[in-house]
Amino acid sequence: MAQHRGLCRSWAIHSGSASRNPVRDRRIATWTLALMRRLPVGSHQSLEVRAEIFNLLNTPNLGTPNAVQGAANFGTITTAFDPRVVQLAMKFVF
Numbered sequence: 001m002a003q004h005r006g007l008c009r010s011w012a013i014h015s016g017s018a019s020r021n022p023v024r025d026r027r028i029a030t031w032t033l034a035l036m037r038r039l040p041v042g043s044h045q046s047l048e049v050r051a052e053i054f055n056l057l058n059t060p061n062l063g064t065p066n067a068v069q070g071a072a073n074f075g076t077i078t079t080a081f082d083p084r085v086v087q088l089a090m091k092f093v094f
Helices: none
Strands: 032-041 045-054 085-093
Antiparallel strands (some): 032 045
8 A cells, every 4th residue: 555645744734623814804994085175366376275084983993913822912902003184285276
C-alpha cells in the first residue's frame, strides 16, 4: 500500500474546525451631507458657501477587538473611527 506523505496536513498548523477568518468586523456606518450655495456679488462675481458634515448621525464606529491572546486587554475594543466632523468653506469667484 502506497503512503502519500506529501498530502498529509500538519496538525500543528491546521488544528481546529473553524473556517478561515470566522470573525468579521461590523460594517462602517456613516452618513455624509454636503450643502452649497452660490451668492451673486456684483455682475460677474459670486461667493460660494459650502458646508460638509461627515458622520452626520454621529454613529460610533468602533475598531477591531484586540486579538493578541494572553494580553491583559484581549477582546477589548480600544479604538474608534472619527466622530462627527463639520467643515465650512467659502470661495470668491471672479
